[in-house]
Amino acid sequence: GSLTNSTVKGSVSVAYDYVIDNSINGSVFVCSSNIDGNIFSGSKLETRYSFVYNNEVSSTTVYSYSDIQKYVTYNGCFLYLGYYSSSDSSMAPSGLDNIQFNNCIFPRFAADIKESNFINCGPITVESDRSIQEKYICTGNYWGDINTVEIKSKGEGKDLSFITDYYNNFNKSRIDYSKYK
Numbered sequence: 001g002s003l004t005n006s007t008v009k010g011s012v013s014v015a016y017d018y019v020i021d022n023s024i025n026g027s028v029f030v031c032s033s034n035i036d037g038n039i040f041s042g043s044k045l046e047t048r049y050s051f052v053y054n055n056e057v058s059s060t061t062v063y064s065y066s067d068i069q070k071y072v073t074y075n076g077c078f079l080y081l082g083y084y085s086s087s088d089s090s091m092a093p094s095g096l097d098n099i100q101f102n103n104c105i106f107p108r109f110a111a112d113i114k115e116s117n118f119i120n121c122g123p124i125t126v127e128s129d130r131s132i133q134e135k136y137i138c139t140g141n142y143w144g145d146i147n148t149v150e151i152k153s154k155g156e157g158k159d160l161s162f163i164t165d166y167y168n169n170f171n172k173s174r175i176d177y178s179k180y181k
Contacts, residue, residue, distance in 0.1 A: 028059070064111070066092035073100040082110025 045059040105122035
């Protein structure tokens with residue numbers, strides 16, 4: 001069933017329904033649902049095939065399998081974005097738009113992310129081969145000043161183009177892999 005306007009301390013699972021305007025501190029599993037206006041904290045948040053909008057997440061570990069996300073803030077999370085099966089090379093990426101990542105780490109990355117901010121985040125690990133990576137859209141993101149310098153220096157002499165755009169006082173950047181050998 002649905003979970004709305006509640007405070008939950010403990011584990012909860014919801015499938016094929018709504019999770020709206022809650023404060024949840026615990027282990028959460030949500031599948032094929034609308035997730036809107038929540039505050040998540042605790043040990044784990046796992047979402048699959050869901051619409052995730054307007055949430056604040058401070059859960060320690062976050063799994064997002066083939067979700068559509070918009071206007072979500074992640075604070076200090078280990079983010080496993082998308083699902084990649086090495087056994088059959090299948091991919092179920094998540095699509096994220098206008099996301100705020102604060103002090104996050106990305107042990108697995110299979111997602112299209114655009115118009116988002118990565119502030120003081122750790123390294124991003126892409127678990128897929130080159131042909132799948134090219135399908136990702138990771139443009140219009142702000143990676144932070146330190147990462148911008150690192151990306152630019154690593155691209156020198158390797159046919160990687162570093163592109164910087166200015167929009168709304170954010171220094172947004174992207175990498176062009178079109179000449180990658």
